[in-house]
Amino acid sequence: MSTPVISVSNVTKVFDGGDNRVVALDNVTMHVDRGEMVAIMGPSGSGKSTLMTVIGLLDVPSSGRYMLDGIDTSTLDRDAQAAVRNQKIGFVFQNFNLLPRLTALQNVALPMVYGRIPPAEREARATAALVAVGLGNRLKNRPNELSGGQKQRVAIARSLVNNPEFLLADEPTGALDSRTGHEIMELFRTLNRTQGITVVVVTHDAEVGKQMDRIVSLRDGVINMDALHDYYGIATDDHGRVRTAVQEVVNVG
Amino acid sequence: MWGEQIRMAMESLRANKFRSLLTMLGIIIGSSTLVAVLSLGNALQGQVFESFIDLGTRRIGILPGDPDAAGARITSGYGLLSIKDYEALKTMTATYPDIFRVIVPEVSIKVRARAKTTEIDALVVGTGEGYQQVQSVPVEYGRFFTASESAESARVTVLGGLVVEDLFGKGPENKAAAVGQTVVINGQSLLVVGVVKAAGGPFSSDQRILVPAGTARLRIAGNQDLPGRGLQMSSILVGLKSEGKVTQAEALISQTLRDSRRLAAGAVDDFKLNSPTQSLNILKGINGAITGFIALVAGISLVVGGIGIMNIMLVAVTERTREIGVRKALGATDRDVLGQFVIEAITISLIGSLIGIGSAVALVLAIAAAAGLGMILSFPAIIISLVFALAIGVGFGYYPAKRAALLLPIEALRYE
Ligand SMILES: Nc1ncnc2c1ncn2[C@@H]1O[C@H](COP(=O)(O)OP(=O)(O)O)[C@@H](O)[C@H]1O
Ligand SMILES: [Mg+2]
Numbered sequence: 001m002s003t004p005v006i007s008v009s010n011v012t013k014v015f016d017g018g019d020n021r022v023v024a025l026d027n028v029t030m031h032v033d034r035g036e037m038v039a040i041m042g043p044s045g046s047g048k049s050t051l052m053t054v055i056g057l058l059d060v061p062s063s064g065r066y067m068l069d070g071i072d073t074s075t076l077d078r079d080a081q082a083a084v085r086n087q088k089i090g091f092v093f094q095n096f097n098l099l100p101r102l103t104a105l106q107n108v109a110l111p112m113v114y115g116r117i118p119p120a121e122r123e124a125r126a127t128a129a130l131v132a133v134g135l136g137n138r139l140k141n142r143p144n145e146l147s148g149g150q151k152q153r154v155a156i157a158r159s160l161v162n163n164p165e166f167l168l169a170d171e172p173t174g175a176l177d178s179r180t181g182h183e184i185m186e187l188f189r190t191l192n193r194t195q196g197i198t199v200v201v202v203t204h205d206a207e208v209g210k211q212m213d214r215i216v217s218l219r220d221g222v223i224n225m226d227a228l229h230d231y232y233g234i235a236t237d238d239h240g241r242v243r244t245a246v247q248e249v250v251n252v253g
Numbered sequence: 254m255w256g257e258q259i260r261m262a263m264e265s266l267r268a269n270k271f272r273s274l275l276t277m278l279g280i281i282i283g284s285s286t287l288v289a290v291l292s293l294g295n296a297l298q299g300q301v302f303e304s305f306i307d308l309g310t311r312r313i314g315i316l317p318g319d320p321d322a323a324g325a326r327i328t329s330g331y332g333l334l335s336i337k338d339y340e341a342l343k344t345m346t347a348t349y350p351d352i353f354r355v356i357v358p359e360v361s362i363k364v365r366a367r368a369k370t371t372e373i374d375a376l377v378v379g380t381g382e383g384y385q386q387v388q389s390v391p392v393e394y395g396r397f398f399t400a401s402e403s404a405e406s407a408r409v410t411v412l413g414g415l416v417v418e419d420l421f422g423k424g425p426e427n428k429a430a431a432v433g434q435t436v437v438i439n440g441q442s443l444l445v446v447g448v449v450k451a452a453g454g455p456f457s458s459d460q461r462i463l464v465p466a467g468t469a470r471l472r473i474a475g476n477q478d479l480p481g482r483g484l485q486m487s488s489i490l491v492g493l494k495s496e497g498k499v500t501q502a503e504a505l506i507s508q509t510l511r512d513s514r515r516l517a518a519g520a521v522d523d524f525k526l527n528s529p530t531q532s533l534n535i536l537k538g539i540n541g542a543i544t545g546f547i548a549l550v551a552g553i554s555l556v557v558g559g560i561g562i563m564n565i566m567l568v569a570v571t572e573r574t575r576e577i578g579v580r581k582a583l584g585a586t587d588r589d590v591l592g593q594f595v596i597e598a599i600t601i602s603l604i605g606s607l608i609g610i611g612s613a614v615a616l617v618l619a620i621a622a623a624a625g626l627g628m629i630l631s632f633p634a635i636i637i638s639l640v641f642a643l644a645i646g647v648g649f650g651y652y653p654a655k656r657a658a659l660l661l662p663i664e665a666l667r668y669e
Contacts, residue, residue, distance in 0.1 A: 058582060059663040079586045085662075086584020097579045097666075101264050113257050114584035158583070 003070045005165050005198050006032035006055055011064030013050050013221075024050040025061070026221040032166070032200060037192050039209040040202045042218035048202045049170060051218065055200065056089055056168045057081045069165050086114050090159025092169035096151040098143040098158075104130060105139040108158045115162055129157035133187060149180035156187060166198035167191075173208055185211040254589075255596075262597040265569070266604070276565045277605030279558025280645065284609030284638040285616075286551035291634035292617045294544035296626050311354070311493040312387050313502055315342070315510070318523035325521065332523040335482035339489055341513035345505060346491065352502050354492040357381035360469045361487040366462060367437045368420040375416055377438060377462045378487075379469025387490040390458050395432035395447035398465055402446075406467030410436055410443040414451025415459040436462070441472045453624075499528055552641070558605065559645035566598050566653035577657050578665025591658035598650020599643060606642030610635055 013025040024047045032038050040048050053059040054066060057073060066073045069088055076084060091097075098107045108126040117125070130139055133153040143151055152172060159167050167188070173181030185208060191197045201212060209215050217225040266273045318325065318332025325331060339358050346353035360379035365372055382403045384390060390397070390411070398409045412420070412431065421431040428448050435442045443464065451459050464473070470484045479485050493502050503526050510524050570577070577590055585593075614630060621629050 053663050056582070058666065059661075079588075082581065082584050082586040082589075085582060091582045093666075097575070097582075099576055099579065101268055110580070111583045113254065114580070114586070114589055116254065119256070162584075 002034060004031040004033050004067070005069055006030070006200070007065075007067040008051075008055065009065045009067075011051075011054060011061040011066060013047075013054060013059070014062045023221050025054070027064070028218075028221070028223055030216055030223060030226060032198060034165075034198055035192070035196045037188070037199045037213040038201070039212035039215045040200065040218065041204065041206075041209050041215055043204060046218040047221040048204070048218055050221075052168060052170050052200075052202045056091060057085050082114070086111055087162055088165040090156075090162070090164040090167040092152070092155050092159050092167060092172045094171035094174040096143070096148075096155045096175070098151055098154055100143050103140050103142055104135060104146065104154045104157075107143070107154055108161055111158060111162045125161055126157070129161045130154070132160070133157045147180075148176050149183060152176060152180075152184050153187065156184070156191075160191070160197070166200055168200050168202075170202045171204070172201060173203070173205065178207070181205075181208070182211075254592075258593050258596045259600065261593060262600040265597060266600060272565065273601060276561050276601055277558070277608065279554055279561050280602050280605030280642055281558075281609040281612075283551045283553075283555030283558055284606040284642060285613040286554065286609075287548060287638050287641070288610050288613035288631065288634045289616055290544060290547040290551065291637075292613070292629055292631040293620065294540060294547075295631050296621070296629035297540055311496050311499075312528065313491045313493065313499065313506065314527040315489040315491065315506065316525040316527055317487075318521075318525060322521065325523065330479050330482075333479055333482075334486040334489060334524065335479045336484040336486065337482050338510060338513060338524075339486060341509050342489060342491070342506065345509040349505065352494055352498045352505070354494050355381075355383035355386045356489065356491045357383045357387060358466050358486045359488045359490065360466050360474070360484065362469060362474055364438050364462075364473065366416070366420065368431075368434060371420050373416070373419045375419075375438075375462050376460060377464055377469055377473055378458075379464050379466040379473070381466055383492070384463065384490075387492045388458065389452065390463070391450045391452070392447045393450035394429045395445070397447055398463075403465040403467065406465055406471050408441060408443045408468065408472065409446045409464070410468075411447040411449060411463040412436070412445055413449050413459045413461040413463070414457070416462055417445075417448045418451075438462070439473050439475070443468070503528070555641055555645055558602070559649035562598050562601050562646065563649040563653060565601070566594060566650055567656070569597070570594065570653050570657040573657075574660065574665050574668040577660050578662055578668065581660070581662035582666060587658040590660075591654045594654030594657050595647060595650045598654065599646030602642040602646035602650075603639070606638050610638055 008028055008030050011025055011028045012023065015022040015024055026047075028047075028051060040051060042048050050059070054061050055068075057068070057076075060074075068084060071084065073081070073084070085091075098104075099110070102110070105123065105126050108129050109122040112122040112125060127136075127139060130136060133156055135150060135153050135157065138146060138150060138154075143154070146154065152175075156167075156172075159169075169188070172188075173184055176184060188199045188201070189211060192199055199212075201208060203209060214228045215225065216223055315334065315338075317334050320331045336358070339356075343356050346356050357380045360377075362377045362379070364375055364377050366375045366377075367373075382398055382400045385392075385397055392411065393414070395411070397411055398407070401407075402409050417428050417431050420436065421427045421434065431445050431448055434445050436445060437443075449458050449463075451457070453459070474484070491502065491506065493499065506526060507522060511522065514523060516523065577585075580590060580593075614635075617630055621627065
């Protein structure tokens with residue numbers, strides 16, 4: 001068995017705002033293997049986004065260990081963190097976070113700018129990525145000329161363009177209507193099936209969770225369930241036993 | 254990477270055109286002032302030099318003493334120069350041929366001069382045929398008067414570049430045609446034998462009518478004699494063999510004049526010596542001081558422009574906090590972000606500087622064309638402006654850029 005892409009061990013994250021001390025993650029342990037499609041679920045304030053910022057190297061845990069693709073992330077300085085974000089992680093955000101003054105092509109090329117890839121190759125790869133997400137005819141459009149679904153496709157193209165180890169998406173369908181949201185989830189599914197891309201999605205939406213293979217459920221910073229489920233909504237634990245329906249997980253969470 | 258960052262900087266300037274222009278204003282004004290002032294200052298200095306250059310610095314002017322100077326005796330006609338002084342000096346200079354080259358008087362008389370129907374106020378300067386060796390009088394048409402004309406106090410004259418225009422009209426044809434015509438001064442008809450090229454500047458002969466000293470004395474001055482001392486002279490000019498002899502020559506001239514004027518041992522000189530090195534240095538000093546002062550003002554305006562840039566960059570960093578977060582999430586290092594904002598600041602200051610330089614160049618070229626000054630643009634000033642603008646972009650852009658670079662990705666991304 002190869003090393004997990006994401007290996008979070010006993011990670012705790014405490015926000016210390018003087019009087020109000022918040023334990024956003026409490027001794028969390030989880031691992032994600034290459035090729036998995038994982039949903040991190042839980043109600044608002046349960047620590048999903050905090051876990052995602054730790055996994056995305058956007059923030060550091062208060063304690064515990066995070067191994068990313070075999071690298072102990074506590075050993076990385078700021079530049080090395082930037083390089084890992086650039087090479088190994090593809091971010092997709094709820095509000096897209098495209099740069100408004102850049103065209104779709106330029107937005108998608110941005111990670112390659114920071115990856116020091118020559119302009120000609122940048123353009124070729126960015127074009128290919130946009131074609132792959134079905135936006136081959138929107139290369140020169142700026143974000144304000146694109147629909148929500150199209151913007152999220154541009155963001156996904158951008159997240160893929162440096163061939164990362166995994167995609168990290170925080171509520172990727174949160175700003176989209178349900179049909180478009182479904183299409184975006186289908187895109188993740190296709191990328192996973194055809195290219196074996198590892199996808200971690202943070203969501204509070206049961207419909208989104210259903211479309212993933214595995215659900216990690218958080219509550220008050222603690223993982224209260226980590227289970228596989230089939231496409232029909234039956235969640236099973238590591239040993240394949242049926243634990244509970246996804247719908248219930250979410251309701252309980 | 255650099256190309257990308259310059260492109261991004263241009264992009265963000267274009268997105269805020271008016272704001273960028275306002276920000277640039279200080280730099281625009283500073284750069285244009287710097288280039289215009291240094292160019293025009295250089296040109297002025299060049300002119301001052303030119304009026305001296307033919308003579309080198311091998312000349313001493315002898316001027317009347319100042320009756321208000323400390324130690325001056327209060328007598329009528331104190332310190333004035335006369336033909337007696339001139340004669341004494343002429344005798345002395347003849348005995349030191351290895352020091353002195355030439356000596357000429359300047360007898361200045363204000364007159365009305367008439368040619369055909371035009372009549373003007375003018376200054377007649379009576380001098381010798383050696384005048385060209387101590388004054389810059391480039392003859393454009395005709396010739397200077399000769400030694401024999403000088404000796405005979407002939408009715409001839411050489412007209413200054415502006416005098417000839419006033420009397421005979423502008424343009425080369427009129428100037429050339431003036432040679433051979435007559436000018437009437439105090440009822441005396443003088444034949445124009447030469448016309449001096451207009452040189453501009455405060456030391457040229459443009460406004461003068463040059464005649465032999467004897468002609469001035471006998472035919473024009475009427476009685477301009479000093480009681481008991483003969484013809485009054487406004488100055489006496491002495492040309493030297495070499496610059497190295499200035500000190501020696503000044504000593505000889507002083508001694509000769511003191512002797513001929515019978516000054517007591519303790520009395521102050523009742524005349525003044527004036528070497529071009531001195532006046533040139535004074536003029537250069539004044540010009541330099543004025544140029545320096547305006548350049549300082551330009552520098553201050555550049556610094557104020559820099560503060561404007563710093564201000565707008567701080568605003569930009571705040572406005573674009575989210576963008577910075579996104580860039581960092583996508584793999585931008587601190588240095589990438591630092592570089593982006595510094596380059597943006599440099600782009601503002603350099604474009605501002607180029608606009609300023611452009612307008613200054615247009616202005617200077619227009620002035621040069623109007624005044625017939627030729628190529629007077631100061632290229633060092635342009636380089637200085639650009640270097641200054643670059644330094645200001647880096648200097649005032651660094652702090653805002655550093656703030657952007659040090660933002661934590663998570664804080665920046667969460668920023669609303
Ligand atoms: N920067 C922060 N400072 C203080 N508390 C925070 C910060 N970020 C998150 N928290 C707190 O940590 C807990 C988990 O937040 P979060 O991870 O955003 O939850 P979720 O994404 O599941 O809604 C919440 O109680 C939240 O208020
Ligand atoms: Mg959240």
